[in-house]
Amino acid sequence: MAAPHDVPTAAQLVEAVREWIEKDLMTASDPRTKFHARVAANALLMVEREFDLGDTQAAAHSARLEQLGVADDVELAAAIRERRLDDRAEEVRALLLESIVDKLAVANPKYIPSN
Numbered sequence: 001m002a003a004p005h006d007v008p009t010a011a012q013l014v015e016a017v018r019e020w021i022e023k024d025l026m027t028a029s030d031p032r033t034k035f036h037a038r039v040a041a042n043a044l045l046m047v048e049r050e051f052d053l054g055d056t057q058a059a060a061h062s063a064r065l066e067q068l069g070v071a072d073d074v075e076l077a078a079a080i081r082e083r084r085l086d087d088r089a090e091e092v093r094a095l096l097l098e099s100i101v102d103k104l105a106v107a108n109p110k111y112i113p114s115n
Helices: 010-025 031-068 073-081 086-107
Strands: none
Touching: 010 031, 031 073, 031 086
């Protein structure tokens, strides 16, 4: 992270909390605590992945929207709904698939199919 912030960075803090949850809370004997700890650790993993991938994914998403000639997701949805992109259906599908893969890379990479 850039100045004026020093270490630990936000990403390092998130990682430290996640590791504490995984090592201490998830080993608790109470099933309810274990479940909530697992949920919290998974949420923090998503934050870590977004820290790592977010800027690159945002730029790629903007480029995809630009390629389709729309300003944002709302305009894309309207264009699809109004059938303005029907003549480019394959291109739209391919670009939407790229967006879905990016979302899964943050939410849960295990769900990304391997080729």
